[in-house]
Amino acid sequence: MRSFQRKVEERQLRQSKRILVPIDGSKCSLKAAKYAIWIAKTQKSKVYCLHAIARVPYGHFLDGYAAQMYLVETKKQAEAWFSDIFEKARQKNAGDNNGTSIDILAEVLVSVDSIVETIVNYLADKDIDLIVIGTRGRSGIKRLLLGSQ
Numbered sequence: 001m002r003s004f005q006r007k008v009e010e011r012q013l014r015q016s017k018r019i020l021v022p023i024d025g026s027k028c029s030l031k032a033a034k035y036a037i038w039i040a041k042t043q044k045s046k047v048y049c050l051h052a053i054a055r056v057p058y059g060h061f062l063d064g065y066a067a068q069m070y071l072v073e074t075k076k077q078a079e080a081w082f083s084d085i086f087e088k089a090r091q092k093n094a095g096d097n098n099g100t101s102i103d104i105l106a107e108v109l110v111s112v113d114s115i116v117e118t119i120v121n122y123l124a125d126k127d128i129d130l131i132v133i134g135t136r137g138r139s140g141i142k143r144l145l146l147g148s149q
Contacts, residue, residue, distance in 0.1 A: 016130040020048045022119055023106075025081050028134025033085045036132040037092055040102045048126055049085055049106040051078035052118040075108050082106035 021036045023029045033049060040047045053074055089102045111118040123131065 016043050017045050018048065018126060018128045018130070019045050020050060020119070020123060020126070020128045020131045021085075022115075022131070022133055023049050023051050023078065023081050023085070024134075025051075025077060026134055026136060028136045030081070030084065030134075032132045032134040034088055037085070037089050037102055037104075039130070039132065040089075040104075041092055045129075046103040046105065047089070048122075048128065049082055049104060050119065050122055051081070051108045052115050052122075053108065053110045054113060054115050054118060071110060078106075078108045 016039060019036045019040055021029070021033045023033060033047075036047050039045060051074075053071065085106070086104060089104050093101045109118055109122070113121065119131075122128070
Protein backbone atom coordinates (compact mmCIF):
# COMPACT_ATOMS: atom_id res chain seq x y z
CA MET A 1 0.00 0.00 0.00
CA ARG A 2 2.81 2.42 0.87
CA SER A 3 4.56 2.04 -2.50
CA PHE A 4 1.23 2.65 -4.25
CA GLN A 5 0.81 5.87 -2.27
CA ARG A 6 4.33 6.97 -3.28
CA LYS A 7 3.54 6.32 -6.95
CA VAL A 8 0.38 8.40 -6.70
CA GLU A 9 2.38 11.22 -5.07
CA GLU A 10 5.01 10.99 -7.81
CA ARG A 11 2.36 11.43 -10.49
CA GLN A 12 0.81 14.39 -8.69
CA LEU A 13 4.17 16.16 -8.38
CA ARG A 14 5.44 15.74 -11.94
CA GLN A 15 5.21 19.44 -12.77
CA SER A 16 7.25 20.61 -9.76
CA LYS A 17 10.59 21.83 -11.10
CA ARG A 18 11.41 24.36 -8.36
CA ILE A 19 10.75 23.41 -4.73
CA LEU A 20 11.05 25.81 -1.80
CA VAL A 21 11.73 24.63 1.74
CA PRO A 22 11.70 27.30 4.46
CA ILE A 23 14.16 26.19 7.15
CA ASP A 24 14.09 27.32 10.79
CA GLY A 25 16.11 24.48 12.30
CA SER A 26 13.09 22.75 13.83
CA LYS A 27 12.72 18.98 13.40
CA CYS A 28 9.68 19.58 11.21
CA SER A 29 11.53 21.90 8.82
CA LEU A 30 14.42 19.44 8.51
CA LYS A 31 11.93 16.61 7.82
CA ALA A 32 10.33 18.84 5.18
CA ALA A 33 13.78 19.27 3.60
CA LYS A 34 14.27 15.52 3.54
CA TYR A 35 10.89 15.11 1.82
CA ALA A 36 11.73 17.88 -0.66
CA ILE A 37 14.98 16.06 -1.48
CA TRP A 38 12.99 12.90 -2.19
CA ILE A 39 10.61 14.85 -4.44
CA ALA A 40 13.53 16.54 -6.20
CA LYS A 41 15.19 13.19 -6.81
CA THR A 42 12.06 11.65 -8.29
CA GLN A 43 11.07 14.74 -10.26
CA LYS A 44 14.52 16.03 -11.27
CA SER A 45 13.72 19.31 -9.54
CA LYS A 46 15.79 22.05 -7.98
CA VAL A 47 15.45 22.64 -4.22
CA TYR A 48 15.62 26.12 -2.73
CA CYS A 49 16.26 26.20 1.02
CA LEU A 50 15.46 29.52 2.64
CA HIS A 51 15.97 30.87 6.15
CA ALA A 52 14.32 34.27 6.49
CA ILE A 53 15.18 36.72 9.24
CA ALA A 54 12.61 39.51 9.43
CA ARG A 55 13.72 41.29 12.56
CA VAL A 56 15.54 40.68 15.82
CA PRO A 57 13.10 39.08 18.26
CA TYR A 58 12.66 41.06 21.46
CA GLY A 59 14.77 43.76 19.77
CA HIS A 60 13.88 46.50 22.19
CA PHE A 61 16.02 44.70 24.81
CA LEU A 62 19.11 44.61 22.59
CA ASP A 63 21.54 47.36 21.67
CA GLY A 64 22.95 47.72 18.13
CA TYR A 65 25.96 45.45 18.74
CA ALA A 66 23.83 42.68 20.28
CA ALA A 67 21.37 42.87 17.38
CA GLN A 68 24.24 42.61 14.88
CA MET A 69 25.69 39.61 16.75
CA TYR A 70 22.26 37.98 16.71
CA LEU A 71 22.19 38.26 12.91
CA VAL A 72 25.72 36.89 12.58
CA GLU A 73 25.00 33.93 14.86
CA THR A 74 21.64 33.23 13.20
CA LYS A 75 23.31 33.13 9.79
CA LYS A 76 25.97 30.73 11.12
CA GLN A 77 23.28 28.45 12.53
CA ALA A 78 21.36 28.52 9.24
CA GLU A 79 24.56 27.55 7.40
CA ALA A 80 24.90 24.56 9.73
CA TRP A 81 21.31 23.50 8.95
CA PHE A 82 22.00 23.90 5.24
CA SER A 83 25.15 21.77 5.58
CA ASP A 84 23.04 18.98 7.09
CA ILE A 85 20.59 19.25 4.21
CA PHE A 86 23.40 19.19 1.63
CA GLU A 87 24.79 16.07 3.32
CA LYS A 88 21.39 14.35 3.13
CA ALA A 89 21.17 15.23 -0.56
CA ARG A 90 24.72 13.96 -1.15
CA GLN A 91 23.83 10.67 0.54
CA LYS A 92 20.67 10.42 -1.54
CA ASN A 93 22.74 11.05 -4.69
CA ALA A 94 25.35 8.46 -3.69
CA GLY A 95 22.74 5.83 -2.87
CA ASP A 96 20.98 6.11 -6.20
CA ASN A 97 22.52 4.92 -9.44
CA ASN A 98 20.06 6.40 -11.93
CA GLY A 99 22.38 9.27 -12.83
CA THR A 100 20.29 12.17 -11.57
CA SER A 101 21.64 14.52 -8.96
CA ILE A 102 19.82 16.95 -6.71
CA ASP A 103 20.48 20.64 -7.27
CA ILE A 104 20.14 22.65 -4.03
CA LEU A 105 20.40 26.39 -3.49
CA ALA A 106 20.43 27.70 0.10
CA GLU A 107 19.97 31.31 1.13
CA VAL A 108 19.60 33.37 4.29
CA LEU A 109 17.57 36.52 3.71
CA VAL A 110 17.39 39.44 6.12
CA SER A 111 14.32 41.51 5.39
CA VAL A 112 12.24 44.28 6.90
CA ASP A 113 9.16 42.35 5.77
CA SER A 114 7.54 39.65 7.87
CA ILE A 115 8.66 36.06 7.44
CA VAL A 116 5.51 35.29 5.46
CA GLU A 117 6.01 38.27 3.14
CA THR A 118 9.64 37.31 2.62
CA ILE A 119 8.67 33.75 1.67
CA VAL A 120 5.86 34.90 -0.64
CA ASN A 121 8.16 37.39 -2.38
CA TYR A 122 10.81 34.67 -2.77
CA LEU A 123 8.19 32.34 -4.29
CA ALA A 124 7.35 34.94 -6.90
CA ASP A 125 10.96 35.96 -7.60
CA LYS A 126 12.18 32.39 -8.15
CA ASP A 127 9.01 31.16 -9.89
CA ILE A 128 8.59 28.35 -7.34
CA ASP A 129 6.22 25.50 -8.28
CA LEU A 130 5.92 23.81 -4.88
CA ILE A 131 6.56 24.71 -1.26
CA VAL A 132 7.31 21.98 1.28
CA ILE A 133 7.00 23.34 4.79
CA GLY A 134 7.16 21.81 8.26
CA THR A 135 4.05 21.78 10.39
CA ARG A 136 5.63 23.50 13.40
CA GLY A 137 8.54 25.81 13.99
CA ARG A 138 10.09 27.31 17.05
CA SER A 139 8.55 30.13 19.02
CA GLY A 140 8.79 32.01 22.30
CA ILE A 141 11.91 31.50 24.39
CA LYS A 142 13.22 28.74 22.08
CA ARG A 143 13.06 31.28 19.28
CA LEU A 144 15.12 33.79 21.26
CA LEU A 145 17.70 31.27 22.44
CA LEU A 146 17.93 29.07 19.34
CA GLY A 147 17.30 31.57 16.56
CA SER A 148 14.13 30.47 14.77
CA GLN A 149 11.96 32.71 12.64
